[in-house]
Amino acid sequence: MLEAFENIPSLYVHIPFCKRKCRYCAFYSVPCADFMEPYVDRLVSEIRRASRLFRKPFPTAYIGGGNPGCLSPSAFMRICEAICENGRPQELTAEMNPESMKDLPGSAFDYISRLSLGIQSLSEQGLSLLGRNSSLEETQGGLETALKLREKYGFSLNLDLICCRGCDGGSSAEDLEKAMGYESDHISLYELTLEGHSPLSRDFEKGIHKRDEDSSDELLGLWRALEKRGYEHYEVSSFALEGRRCLHNLRYWNLESYLGLGSAAASTAQGRSSYRIESPCDAAGYAEGEAFSGYIATPLTKAEEAEEYAIMRLRTSDGLDLGAYRDRFGKEPVFPKVGHMSIENGVFRPEGDEGMLLGDFAALEFCLANSL
């Protein structure tokens, strides 16, 4: 698998364990289990093997989940040490559920430079609609702990929020107002997606909850509230104070190579030949398996890469640069005419928040215009 990477990739480490399933969750995750230690043993051996091959620090790294806070402090530290074997990445993010903050050892912040706290909502109403696996008290407690630790260690703090716009029982505007009061460096504001067979999407199907699909004004209002507080809207769901954009995600949206390790992780290897590499959704099987066994690589055609690149770029405020596209895919792109999208100095980009709302549509038009 590692031979597919021509240059050192960013690193994503997946921890698919959660204490309890949230009702909206359609991701693969499993309850905390006794095979978490062998799972981490294998992860650490894969990270170390990659470090020995690349012999340089990973440009950025991200420990995500599930909830990495389910790991024992020693297991968590072993992963951080392995990631930093060749030196510190420019950014090392760890995702954490608020109720797990109390278990995170302070020494972890010798490694972590960015903490992403999955608060999702700051109201009883919102947490209850989402069927979130942490209570309001735990969520606020985790936030307070994170703020104290930030003061001591100086890491960058992201808060993940879910916007339940148009849903009865949601309280997005109040939640956002409270979240902004914590003055985090970054806020990721995701829309509630009702997909797969999550218990919450079944509730909506049965009419237990209702949603007004035509509520883009509500979303625009939330985005503007963030901008008013000084957050730059640099990707459809991402808002950063100056100098606090997420470097790991920027590489991802630029379709740069990243190595995803763990069960249910995905990698993209970019080069003369490009691949999407996936590992099965089987945490127990991963824990038992040999290092680097079970990953499945699928070659990516240039058209598939170009399509993915356009989709990613047009979700960002930086947009799609003609020169970068030409250098990468050897073709002159055709920029379609789409409302609220501008073409200036060879860059096709969303014009403000209205343009951001239309990023996916613009990507579709771009793909049609370029026969992708």
Ligand code: SF4
């Ligand atoms: S913490 Fe995240 S991954 Fe785990 S159940 Fe909740 S939404 Fe799913």
